[in-house]
Amino acid sequence: MTGVIALRDIGFRYDEHEVLRHVDLTLDEGELVLVSGRTGVGKSTLLGVITGLVPRFTGGVLTGDVLLDGASIVEQPPRERAHLVGYVGQDPLAGFVADTVEEELAYGMEQLGTAPETMRRRVEETLDLLGIADLRARDLRTLSGGQQQRVAIGSVLTTHPRVLVLDEPTSALDPTAAEDVLATITRLVHDLGLTVLLAEHRLERVVPFADRIALVAGDGTVRVDEPRAVLADSPVAPPLVDLGRLAQWDPLPLTVRDARRQARTLPDLTPPAATVSREAMPVLAARGVTVVHGHHVAVREVDLTLSAGRVTVLMGRNGSGKSSLIWALQGTGKRRSGTVDVDGDDPATLAPAQRRTHVGLVPQTAADLLYLETVAEECAAADAGAEAGPGTCRGLLDRLAPGIDADLHPRDLSEGQRLALALSIVLTARPPVLLLDEPTRGLDYAGKAELARIVADLAAEGRAVLLATHDVEFAAHVADEVVVLAEGEVVSSGSPRRVLAESPSFAPQVTKVLGPPWLVVEEVAAALLEVRR
Amino acid sequence: MWGLPRDLHPIAWWSWAIGLATAASLTTNPLLLLLIMGSATVVVMARRSGHPFGRSFRLYVLLALVTVVMRVVFRLVFGGQEIGHVLLDLPEIPLPDWAAGVRLLGPVTSEALLAGLYDGLRLATIILCVGAANSLANPKRLLASVPPALYEIGTALVVAVTIFPQLADSARRVRAAQALRGGATSGVGRLRRFLVPVLEDALERSLALAAGMDTRGYGRSGGASPRERWLTGSLLLAALTGICVGTYALLDPTAPRILAGPMLGAGAVVAVLGLVSAGRRVQRSRYRPDPWRTPELVTVGVGVVVAVLGWYLGHTQVPVAYPGVDAMPYLSPLALVVGLLGTAPAVATPVPATAFVGREVTA
Numbered sequence: 010m011t012g013v014i015a016l017r018d019i020g021f022r023y024d025e026h027e028v029l030r031h032v033d034l035t036l037d038e039g040e041l042v043l044v045s046g047r048t049g050v051g052k053s054t055l056l057g058v059i060t061g062l063v064p065r066f067t068g069g070v071l072t073g074d075v076l077l078d079g080a081s082i083v084e085q086p087p088r089e090r091a092h093l094v095g096y097v098g099q100d101p102l103a104g105f106v107a108d109t110v111e112e113e114l115a116y117g118m119e120q121l122g123t124a125p126e127t128m129r130r131r132v133e134e135t136l137d138l139l140g141i142a143d144l145r146a147r148d149l150r151t152l153s154g155g156q157q158q159r160v161a162i163g164s165v166l167t168t169h170p171r172v173l174v175l176d177e178p179t180s181a182l183d184p185t186a187a188e189d190v191l192a193t194i195t196r197l198v199h200d201l202g203l204t205v206l207l208a209e210h211r212l213e214r215v216v217p218f219a220d221r222i223a224l225v226a227g228d229g230t231v232r233v234d235e236p237r238a239v240l241a242d243s244p245v246a247p248p249l250v251d252l253g254r255l256a257q258w259d260p261l262p263l264t265v266r267d268a269r270r271q272a273r274t275l276p277d278l279t280p281p282a283a284t285v286s287r288e289a290m291p292v293l294a295a296r297g298v299t300v301v302h303g304h305h306v307a308v309r310e311v312d313l314t315l316s317a318g319r320v321t322v323l324m325g326r327n328g329s330g331k332s333s334l335i336w337a338l339q340g341t342g343k344r345r346s347g348t349v350d351v352d353g354d355d356p357a358t359l360a361p362a363q364r365r366t367h368v369g370l371v372p373q374t375a376a377d378l379l380y381l382e383t384v385a386e387e388c389a390a391a392d393a394g395a396e397a398g399p400g401t402c403r404g405l406l407d408r409l410a411p412g413i414d415a416d417l418h419p420r421d422l423s424e425g426q427r428l429a430l431a432l433s434i435v436l437t438a439r440p441p442v443l444l445l446d447e448p449t450r451g452l453d454y455a456g457k458a459e460l461a462r463i464v465a466d467l468a469a470e471g472r473a474v475l476l477a478t479h480d481v482e483f484a485a486h487v488a489d490e491v492v493v494l495a496e497g498e499v500v501s502s503g504s505p506r507r508v509l510a511e512s513p514s515f516a517p518q519v520t521k522v523l524g525p526p527w528l529v530v531e532e533v534a535a536a537l538l539e540v541r542r
Numbered sequence: 543m544w545g546l547p548r549d550l551h552p553i554a555w556w557s558w559a560i561g562l563a564t565a566a567s568l569t570t571n572p573l574l575l576l577l578i579m580g581s582a583t584v585v586v587m588a589r590r591s592g593h594p595f596g597r598s599f600r601l602y603v604l605l606a607l608v609t610v611v612m613r614v615v616f617r618l619v620f621g622g623q624e625i626g627h628v629l630l631d632l633p634e635i636p637l638p639d640w641a642a643g644v645r646l647l648g649p650v651t652s653e654a655l656l657a658g659l660y661d662g663l664r665l666a667t668i669i670l671c672v673g674a675a676n677s678l679a680n681p682k683r684l685l686a687s688v689p690p691a692l693y694e695i696g697t698a699l700v701v702a703v704t705i706f707p708q709l710a711d712s713a714r715r716v717r718a719a720q721a722l723r724g725g726a727t728s729g730v731g732r733l734r735r736f737l738v739p740v741l742e743d744a745l746e747r748s749l750a751l752a753a754g755m756d757t758r759g760y761g762r763s764g765g766a767s768p769r770e771r772w773l774t775g776s777l778l779l780a781a782l783t784g785i786c787v788g789t790y791a792l793l794d795p796t797a798p799r800i801l802a803g804p805m806l807g808a809g810a811v812v813a814v815l816g817l818v819s820a821g822r823r824v825q826r827s828r829y830r831p832d833p834w835r836t837p838e839l840v841t842v843g844v845g846v847v848v849a850v851l852g853w854y855l856g857h858t859q860v861p862v863a864y865p866g867v868d869a870m871p872y873l874s875p876l877a878l879v880v881g882l883l884g885t886a887p888a889v890a891t892p893v894p895a896t897a898f899v900g901r902e903v904t905a
Binding site for chain 2: 041061062065079086087090091092094095096100105106108112115116118119120121123128129132146148150158163164168223361362364365369372377378380381390391393394395396420434435437438
């Protein structure tokens with residue numbers, strides 16, 4: 010069988026480093042194949058082989074053959090494959106060429122020389138198909154993340170490609186927007202018979218939709234099989250599958266519905282005791298904080314207390330004011346009114362150097378903090394800047410992420426290591442309060458577990474930690490308290506057991522299966538152990 | 543009156559604006575200049591559309607104002623005329639011999655002030671006309687209407703225009719982020735802290751954009767054979783040479799006349815041939831191109847007529863077009879027509895498809 014796209018014995022290497030080897034993969038018509046694996050194993054490379062961006066935009070040596078409908082396309086540059094393969098990258102905004110939604114949808118067709126009447130018709134059809142007709146004249150930069158992602162998908166659909174290749178389409182989206190985008194993709198597969206290849210390391214939402222999973226292993230080989238078969242022993246697995254493995258359910262549940270049905274077979278478990286909220290010492294007290302950008306109220310009269318030794322998780326839609334609040338607490342972001350008090354000082358009135366010793370902040374793009382050529386130089390500069398003893402920063406780094414080569418360029422670090430480096434630099438100034446803006450971006454399950462450990466350690470040392478995230482499962486693991494923002498206002502706050510379990514979109518998978526008060530697989534594991542004993 | 547709302551062809555707006563600017567450059571009559579500025583402003587107010595450039599007019603007004611002020615201040619500082627009514631007798635600052643010919647301060651005459659004012663007004667009017675075109679027509683759409691052969695260059699320019707706001711955005715982000723950590727605080731180190739992340743970010747974005755454009759078919763070769771490509775290349779090269787030589791000869795009176803007009807003409811003809819040849823191999827189409835209808839013709843017509851009448855005014859009614867600084871300037875009926883005709887597009891063109899929004903609402 011040939012399929013729509015077939016990879017034949019694909020190998021790819023940079024100098025000595027082998028990324029892919031002996032990869033054979035056949036995609037059939039109307040199939041959704043999920044490419045999964047740990048961060049940095051070559052998921053994007055595999056996608057790039059099909060779009061032609063690898064090796065043209067990455068360098069390296071590609072061997073083997075790519076067949077489309079039985080004809081070899083491996084020699085063709087991406088532009089000559091544009092009418093056959095549609096590609097949407099990780100950051101849709103970075104790939105937009107035009108200004109408005111409508112022009113962006115037409116861009117690909119213009120390049121292919123499609124007749125004007127056909128273009129007009131396809132733009133209208135695509136607007137309807139993706140449910141973005143009301144956005145047609147909008148400036149692409151003013152759209153929300155989910156809308157941008159749907160426009161990006163639409164803009165490659167207009168050329169009627171045979172295969173749609175998506176690189177982490179939901180990684181930057183809040184849970185609801187991600188559901189929207191995934192629903193759209195599923196509809197394309199079902200209604201149009203489009204073949205979709207989708208890379209993702211946050212599996213919990215995608216797995217139910219996948220026909221097959223291509224698991225990229227660390228050694229460059231790719232294993233392709235039914236989701237159940239792959240997930241049975243995959244190193245990356247959603248909590249649902251972890252739960253299934255733990256309870257030895259057979260077949261392995263892939264959807265919450267399956268799992269709920271099988272959960273009836275579980276023995277009676279003692280629910281985890283509600284954690285008694287300890288009396289903690291408040292370190293940062295914010296009262297009535299309001300942030301206004303132009304005419305847009307980003308944060309409206311928010312009260313927030315961060316206490317020593319506690320981790321507060323800030324959640325909410327994209328654009329609900331999480332970043333604005335974080336920057337206002339740190340003092341750099343201008344607040345319109347309200348007070349922020351850290352150790353009796355208002356960080357907004359302090360000089361940057363003193364601000365750093367009060368509140369530490371790791372921004373969304375941790376790379377913005379880094380500017381030197383080696384990890385060692387970065388650490389030395391951080392020590393000098395914070396007037397800390399030499400080796401302070403390196404010591405922190407070794408605790409957070411041991412074994413990073415001091416001569417490496419910060420850009421060559423993995424996502425998680427780079428975050429650890431940025432975190433160590435910020436912590437060198439010994440702030441009692443630590444703010445993290447979307448730290449889980451680009452981290453796989455192992456990376457997130459590592460980050461959860463780091464955050465717990467920092468809190469145990471008596472720091473107050475606030476972190477913003479979309480990742481419900483991560484929040485369930487680390488949070489002592491959850492604050493949900495909407496339209497710049499606090500809509501709910503309290504213990505994760507209350508806040509997360511209450512909300513349909515923020516409930517973690519384990520809660521969805523077993524109901525409150527269960528939050529994470531580890532609790533179930535402990536309870537099971539108790540029963541079996 | 544001109545039918546359904548739609549955006550006017552950008553070339554029509556630019557022709558109109560250039561016509562007004564031409565007329566403005568051919569006079570120093572402050573009344574006429576103010577009238578032209580007024581017409582441009584009226585049209586902008588009536589017909590600017592919702593695209594981001596629609597908000598740029600205020601900036602141009604500010605720039606025009608600064609120009610006038612600067613012009614007058616320069617006249618004050620560098621003095622000039624000695625004859626005339628002295629308004630303010632400032633002492634002249636003696637300068638060394640090598641600066642002979644340059645005067646600093648000295649008596650301020652009403653004549654010098656007025657001359658500066660008129661001159662400044664003329665420049666300001668031209669700036670305002672360009673600003674009007676910019677806020678009426680999206681410059682990106684103008685670039686998109688270039689002939690197919692120049693499409694690649696047009697796209698490169700569009701991308702460059704888009705990069706600037708992004709660069710500003712990334713600069714702001716990096717500046718804020720760098721304040722979160724210690725490190726070099728002065729000199730090269732500080733510059734490096736700022737520049738390295740911004741440049742790395744810009745590079746990454748550019749690569750992402752290039753990859754995005756490539757996967758969507760930008761720069762597909764179409765069906766041109768090497769022979770055709772060679773022909774197009776040589777035609778364009780010959781045209782460029784011809785135009786360069788012709789322009790040089792035209793500006794240098796000692797060059798043989800045969801090199802001036804004829805060479806320039808020949809160069810232009812070959813250039814057109816080259817563009818046509820290059821355009822033929824391009825397999826590209828345009829989505830909803832702006833139509834060219836009566837309102838466009840009227841708008842261009844208004845621009846041309848204003849320019850021609852302005853030129854005619856300058857030749858036949860010198861005292862009106864270039865009033866002396868010793869008498870009150872006045873307008874003739876012809877000058878009035880030149881000044882007011884420019885407002886015609888405010889009613890003769892359709893309402894823009896997207897209405898102007900005064901302030902940006904960020905989502």
